[in-house]
Amino acid sequence: MPSEVFLVSDVKRLLQQRAQLVDVLSEDEYEHDHLPGAINIPLKRLDATTAARLDRARPVLVYCNDFG
Amino acid sequence: MIDYRPGKVAWYEENEPREGKAATDETWIGDVADSEVPTCGLKERIGDLRRRTTGWDTCVVVTPERVVLGLLRKKELEGDPNATAEQVMRPGPKTFRPNVTLEELLKSMREHDIQTNSLVTTGDGRLLGVISRADAEATLAHDTAQAAT
Numbered sequence: 001m002p003s004e005v006f007l008v009s010d011v012k013r014l015l016q017q018r019a020q021l022v023d024v025l026s027e028d029e030y031e032h033d034h035l036p037g038a039i040n041i042p043l044k045r046l047d048a049t050t051a052a053r054l055d056r057a058r059p060v061l062v063y064c065n066d067f068g
Numbered sequence: 069m070i071d072y073r074p075g076k077v078a079w080y081e082e083n084e085p086r087e088g089k090a091a092t093d094e095t096w097i098g099d100v101a102d103s104e105v106p107t108c109g110l111k112e113r114i115g116d117l118r119r120r121t122t123g124w125d126t127c128v129v130v131t132p133e134r135v136v137l138g139l140l141r142k143k144e145l146e147g148d149p150n151a152t153a154e155q156v157m158r159p160g161p162k163t164f165r166p167n168v169t170l171e172e173l174l175k176s177m178r179e180h181d182i183q184t185n186s187l188v189t190t191g192d193g194r195l196l197g198v199i200s201r202a203d204a205e206a207t208l209a210h211d212t213a214q215a216a217t
Contacts, residue, residue: 033090
């Protein structure tokens with residue numbers, strides 16, 4: 001499994017493989033817009049408790065705003 | 069954990085769908101761009117394009133992958149029928165990404181007094197469609213009226 005992906009087609013392929021999509025931006029940004037099916041775990045609040053929402057048996061695909 | 073490095077902006081620049089308030093409360097130009105705009109290749113002759121461009125004042129010059137190279141407006145389409153698109157096109161036209169809101173596009177059109185079709189392309193320059201000033205104004209007025217009811 002790669003540690004980084006760059007293409008939309010890679011994202012779609014991972015989602016077909018039941019990857020969990022995680023938006024690590026703020027709640028406000030997430031509420032404004034996010035990728036379909038993404039859950040929100042803001043980076044600043046990422047800890048064992050918030051990460052417990054994730055299924056350890058499935059790949060986790062995270063994204064931010066852009067390359068920045 | 070896998071990082072989608074380009075992030076959500078790159079996703080939207082491919083005109084992929086979104087969820088959230090931006091999906092319900094905003095119109096992005098990728099939602100309304102007209103993908104039926106005529107296109108042609110560099111070597112095509114203006115005379116051969118006329119039937120294809122009937123009813124349009126725009127023809128977009130593209131690569132086989134639909135990457136935008138130039139633009140033919142009414143003046144070029146009504147010009148020398150033996151000229152190739154490459155010879156008379158306006159190279160490197162201004163383009164907009166599909167995740168620009170209709171309001172942002174109209175602001176730009178008004179500031180630069182753009183009355184003609186604006187091109188909507190993906191982040192890597194592939195043509196998605198065009199949107200005219202008139203259609204942009206009408207769609208925004210319709211959206212605003214709906215929001216008020």
